Structure formats: structure tokens, C-alpha cells
Amino acid sequence: MWFICDPFGIALGTLTWVMVIFADWVVCRHVIDVWFATDVPRFDWLPYTDAGATLFAFYQLTIALSFISHLRAVTTDPGTISQHSPPDNFSPIKQCKLCRDSWKPPRAHHCKTCRRCIFRMDHHCPWINNCVGQANQKFFILFLGYTSTAAVVTLILLACSAASWLWNQPSLSEAPLPGTASVICGGLVSVECIAVVLFVSDFLQEQIESITQNSTLVETYQRSHGTRSSFTNHFKAIFGASWLWWPVPCTSCMPPDYTEPAIPDEPDYAYGGSGQQLDDSDQLGIAGGETEASAQWSPEGIRPRRPGAEAGGESRQRHTGRGSPE
Ligand SMILES: [Zn+2]
Ligand SMILES: [Zn+2]
Numbered sequence: 396m397w398f399i400c401d402p403f404g405i406a407l408g409t410l411t412w413v414m415v416i417f418a419d420w421v422v423c424r425h426v427i428d429v430w431f432a433t434d435v436p437r438f439d440w441l442p443y444t445d446a447g448a449t450l451f452a453f454y455q456l457t458i459a460l461s462f463i464s465h466l467r468a469v470t471t472d473p474g475t476i477s478q479h480s481p482p483d484n485f486s487p488i489k490q491c492k493l494c495r496d497s498w499k500p501p502r503a504h505h506c507k508t509c510r511r512c513i514f515r516m517d518h519h520c521p522w523i524n525n526c527v528g529q530a531n532q533k534f535f536i537l538f539l540g541y542t543s544t545a546a547v548v549t550l551i552l553l554a555c556s557a558a559s560w561l562w563n564q565p566s567l568s569e570a571p572l573p574g575t576a577s578v579i580c581g582g583l584v585s586v587e588c589i590a591v592v593l594f595v596s597d598f599l600q601e602q603i604e605s606i607t608q609n610s611t612l613v614e615t616y617q618r619s620h621g622t623r624s625s626f627t628n629h630f631k632a633i634f635g636a637s638w639l640w641w642p643v644p645c646t647s648c649m650p651p652d653y654t655e656p657a658i659p660d661e662p663d664y665a666y667g668g669s670g671q672q673l674d675d676s677d678q679l680g681i682a683g684g685e686t687e688a689s690a691q692w693s694p695e696g697i698r699p700r701r702p703g704a705e706a707g708g709e710s711r712q713r714h715t716g717r718g719s720p721e
Contacts, residue, residue: 397472397525401508404524408469411522412462414587415542418549419458421580426552427451430559454548461541464644465523468535471646473528474514476503478653485654492686500653502621504613505682514651515621517602517611519680529651532633536602537644543595546588553581553588606630610660613679619657 431447441448481488481498491499491512499505504516506526517527520535527535564570572578605611609629610620623629634640635647676683 397470399524404521407521408524418584421584425577426556457545464534464538467644468523468531471531473526473531476512489687501657507680539595539599546591550588618660621655
């Protein structure tokens, strides 16, 4: 099973679940229990009215889908390069010095935390203790979607609960104070959910932008993108061709196309800048350009290009294994 042993990532991933479980407990204990408890439930094991049971089932399903999506995002290999040699006549060829000089496809980046090259690496996310790459981007987006849905539903339920309490008081001046525990818990969860909605909606917006432009976060900083076609095609590369599997946290992405080029953005694209690449390697958690080298592919292995050697000046043949440098 894929798992990154990074204490910071493990701590944030765990914190995510402590917060979700706490919000779930508060909603069930202080909202659903209070509003929908009945002595004559349809099912003995679910002591709520039909409306309460439906709300409870919907809420738990959203939380469960969020949990499974998070678990899959944490434990799925985000995009280790499985092909160590480039196809015949492929150019330009780069190799990663940190990955024992393996071939580095144009859209791959070396993650410092995962310690390997990840295809279509978006960023290393400590909240999932993993990189976001092509193979787990669907799980990451589903996690964001289900978590924000659960947070919005929680906020609505807490707001309705507070409004209902106020409505049922004969007069505000004579109203008894609600239980301290319910006020503290409701307040904490409200703050938590507002933070989640703001934080997650920002991430979701970035992910939608990433799909629209076929450009990962790392590539956005490096002013490049993959081959652009329609939004639907970009979406299907991550979510798969069949719409039935899109909302389900199961693997359905397209196989990686390691030969897809990283195309430089137009000079005036989006940022109105000069087209110059920014050096944000540290901020993005990737190993910078000095750790890769352009190379000529040969049967003996992959070699750094000699100074002055022209691209394509030597014949390239398929390499059958991981090469060793000269
Ligand atoms: Zn690498
Ligand atoms: Zn990583």
C-alpha cells in the first residue's frame, strides 16, 4: 500500500478526521437527536422520524464518501513513472538525477517529500499526506467536493437549530440560556465549517482551473500546460470516460500519456507577464531544474547531453531497462 511517512502530513491528515468526526457528533447529538427523536421510529436501530432518518442517512453518506475519498487520496500512488525509457524517436529527453537518472517525462516533477518523480504533479498536499497527481486527483477533488457539501449542510443545520431555538422562546428577555456544551460545540463547529468552506472552495476553484487549462499547479508557476482540447477531454483524463464512476471514489482515470508535451504558455497568457518562469521550487515542494538534465538516449543508458551536441544529432534506440550514466 502507498503511504508517505511524513510526520507533518500524518498529523494534518489525522487532524482532518478529528475535526470531521467532531462535527458529525455535534450535528447528530445537538441537532438531529433534538429535532427528530421519536418513540415510534420506523426502524428500532434508528430512533428518528422518517424525515430525520433521511437527513441522517444523507449526512452520514456525505461524510462516508468524504472519508473514503480522503483515504483513497492518501493511499493511492499519485503517479510514479512506470516507464523507465522514452519511446523511440522521442525528443527532448530529460532524466532525473534524484531518481537514479531515470527518464523524466515532460509533465513529471520530482517531489521532495515523496522522493520520486510524479506524473502531472499538481502539488504535495500535507492534508492528504501525499502528492496530488493524475492518478489520485479525482480522489482529491471528490474529497474537496464532499467535505464542502458536508460543511455547508452542517452550517445550515446549526443555523436552523439556533433560529428554531430563538423562535420557540416566548420572549428573548425571559429565555433560558441554552446548554453551555451545545453552545460551545455549535460555535466551534460553525467556525470550523466556515474555515473549511473558505479554504476548500479556494482549492476547488484551483482544481477546476487546472482541468480547464490542462495545467497543474506546478505548471502554472512554470508557465506551461499540457495539450489543450476541450474541458470534457481534460476532465475525462482525470475522472474517466464513464460518467457513472465520476462521483464514486474508485480508480477510473485514463492511463498516463508520458509523451504529452509541456507546452510553454503564450507570453501574455493569464498573468500578463513576460513568460519568464518563476523559481518557486521550494514553495511547491519540487526539486528544481538543476536536478534534471537533458540527455541522449542510447542502448548503454541515458547520458547527460554533451556540451555542444545537437538535439537529435545521434540516433536513439529503445532502452530496455533503467540506464546507468556514463
Ligand atoms: Zn525524480
Ligand atoms: Zn509528494
